[in-house]
Amino acid sequence: MTTVITKTVAKICLMVDMLYSIDLLLIGGNRPGGGFIGGVLCACGIGLIYVAYGYEDIKKIWNPDWHSWFGYGLLFASITALSPLLAGHNYFRSAFDIRPIELMGYEVGELELVSSMFFDLGVYFVVVGGLLFIVTKVGTDKVKDPEGGQ
Amino acid sequence: MSFLMQHLPILLIAIPLLMAPATILTKAYPGFQKALDIVASLVLLGLSGLLLSTVWDGGITVYEVGEFGKYGIVLVADLLSASMVVLSCLIGCMGLIYSYDYIESKSLNLTYHSLYNLMLAGINGIFLTGDIFNLFVFFEIMLLSSGALIVANETSTVTKISDKMEATMKYIVLNMLGSNVMLIAVASLYASIGSLNMADIALKVRILSEAGTMPWHIYAIGLLFIIVFGGKAAVFPLHYWLPDVHPTAPSPISAMLSGVIIKIGAYGILRILFVIFAPLKGVFGPIILVMALITVGLGATAAIGQTDVKRLLAYSSVSQIGYVFLGFGMGAIAYEAGEIAGAVLIIAASFVYLVNHALAKSMLFLTSGGIIHKAETRDMRKMGGMVDSSPVMAATFLVGAMSIGGVPPMGGFISKFMLFDAGLKSQFYLPIGIALVFAIFTLFYMFRGWILIFWGARDPQYGEYSHHGLSLLMVGPIVVLAVLVFILGIYAEPILGIANTIALQVMDPNPYIDAVLTRVIR
Numbered sequence: 001m002t003t004v005i006t007k008t009v010a011k012i013c014l015m016v017d018m019l020y021s022i023d024l025l026l027i028g029g030n031r032p033g034g035g036f037i038g039g040v041l042c043a044c045g046i047g048l049i050y051v052a053y054g055y056e057d058i059k060k061i062w063n064p065d066w067h068s069w070f071g072y073g074l075l076f077a078s079i080t081a082l083s084p085l086l087a088g089h090n091y092f093r094s095a096f097d098i099r100p101i102e103l104m105g106y107e108v109g110e111l112e113l114v115s116s117m118f119f120d121l122g123v124y125f126v127v128v129g130g131l132l133f134i135v136t137k138v139g140t141d142k143v144k145d146p147e148g149g150q
Numbered sequence: 151m152s153f154l155m156q157h158l159p160i161l162l163i164a165i166p167l168l169m170a171p172a173t174i175l176t177k178a179y180p181g182f183q184k185a186l187d188i189v190a191s192l193v194l195l196g197l198s199g200l201l202l203s204t205v206w207d208g209g210i211t212v213y214e215v216g217e218f219g220k221y222g223i224v225l226v227a228d229l230l231s232a233s234m235v236v237l238s239c240l241i242g243c244m245g246l247i248y249s250y251d252y253i254e255s256k257s258l259n260l261t262y263h264s265l266y267n268l269m270l271a272g273i274n275g276i277f278l279t280g281d282i283f284n285l286f287v288f289f290e291i292m293l294l295s296s297g298a299l300i301v302a303n304e305t306s307t308v309t310k311i312s313d314k315m316e317a318t319m320k321y322i323v324l325n326m327l328g329s330n331v332m333l334i335a336v337a338s339l340y341a342s343i344g345s346l347n348m349a350d351i352a353l354k355v356r357i358l359s360e361a362g363t364m365p366w367h368i369y370a371i372g373l374l375f376i377i378v379f380g381g382k383a384a385v386f387p388l389h390y391w392l393p394d395v396h397p398t399a400p401s402p403i404s405a406m407l408s409g410v411i412i413k414i415g416a417y418g419i420l421r422i423l424f425v426i427f428a429p430l431k432g433v434f435g436p437i438i439l440v441m442a443l444i445t446v447g448l449g450a451t452a453a454i455g456q457t458d459v460k461r462l463l464a465y466s467s468v469s470q471i472g473y474v475f476l477g478f479g480m481g482a483i484a485y486e487a488g489e490i491a492g493a494v495l496i497i498a499a500s501f502v503y504l505v506n507h508a509l510a511k512s513m514l515f516l517t518s519g520g521i522i523h524k525a526e527t528r529d530m531r532k533m534g535g536m537v538d539s540s541p542v543m544a545a546t547f548l549v550g551a552m553s554i555g556g557v558p559p560m561g562g563f564i565s566k567f568m569l570f571d572a573g574l575k576s577q578f579y580l581p582i583g584i585a586l587v588f589a590i591f592t593l594f595y596m597f598r599g600w601i602l603i604f605w606g607a608r609d610p611q612y613g614e615y616s617h618h619g620l621s622l623l624m625v626g627p628i629v630v631l632a633v634l635v636f637i638l639g640i641y642a643e644p645i646l647g648i649a650n651t652i653a654l655q656v657m658d659p660n661p662y663i664d665a666v667l668t669r670v671i672r
Binding site: 071073089093 | 153160167171174214215
């Protein structure tokens, strides 16, 4: 698998992949997309790098604890969902605002601000952390004796 | 206080969902992690009790998630949901306390706590949601987290890791198939009714039925739901996964699986077939009755031949859930025949049966964990004479065996007596006759197990019992549950009152529909 062609293509793919995954995350409020799909795409990109360069080599450069990414993402999403309670609203209530974007006195567009964006961000990290935790755990699993206890 | 009362239903789901990441992030501090989880679990138990008392005093509570409007996602806590939530929080809390000394510490720190909390969130969500698609979502949360918990390591394991993998594979794959069927059923329901809100569906199905224009596929959807919930509850043609999965899981997880998770199937039948498809329950009643009778017989007969203590309890679960479904089937038929009072009595009896079985069986699974700890095998033939070295376990196992077998003064006696009495009053002579025969089987296999484990003497070739008996954290939950089983037997008034009101609410879905559809929108 780890030919020069694979390695080069994987690098290029990673950049495009990351940009598109962030795009999907940001447009998720009202259009198709969102934290889940963006996260899956991001995890695919990083997974491709793991496959192309080998897990051991990547680990020397960058070795995050994917399990805690999962934890932080879930915590972030959970707190976002709980925060409307403090403002006197119900669980999961999203605030919504549209702000015009002005450029030199002219209105050039509008920006949608939704607080559920933070929830999507949490989901993004849950998906990235969860998928890559599983991929790295399964990928580094030693072959065990099928009949043995350990 | 008003804040708490206002958000009470969602807190039962939100707190475990918040605790799941909190216990991942505190994995470096095991003491703090344990304390945090136990406090959260006790708070959850308190909140569930508060919810039950609120619903008992103030009627059905509706909570709107996200404030989407009238047909948005709602949580509905009626008496059935609230009491099931109390049951799941109670057994969940006891199982968690028990796990601290039972599960291996590495397993416990890394994933056990977070998965356990996710499982609790999923179970509470299933019981509280008023939206049929959300029911599916919570099913998935519960299924995946409980599937992963089955492979958690015990401190002294007697189960091979390959067996655990096989059991998890069976559990996940077969229940995924069930989830698939459920998704098809939900999608078909949405296609034919045009709504996912349970109260709205119930109203529309009633209107269709009164107008006589019920489309034929509603019947097919009802059958699909019977497959889904029958699979979850392990009723006859779909029971085959349970006797492999429940014994292989670590004992606290077996207690959750047998105590709460198979009851989700029973809850689903009450909620979907009796509340949503209320006009059709006469059609499905005979099907449930026949399935339940075969389950009762099959589970009891298979349990007689078991030599593995946890497999015995698992087959006993199959048989006992059959009795609960027997009540549902008889209730539906009696209602169709116009005997409303009789049907209410039968459903109330089934609910009492469900609660008693949940408490007794989870207690028995926790006790069996202690027995395995001591004997270092699951084979009952290699045990014997354990009463000398662990009298507490002998006593609690006896309480559980008496309750499952239906011996007074335990809770199991009240529930069996109520069910058979209610059935005979509505003239179900043949089903009750069959059930009685297998009740004798139940008595036999439970006491056979007790005698094999605790009486006589251990064959010297299997060596001495290990010295590490039950620690205080393991004895506590067992004794609490055993005392509850006993109390439900000698002072059953409160639970009978609750069960009667639940049966009335289940038989007449109008208050449920009114509470959801005629509320003031925030």
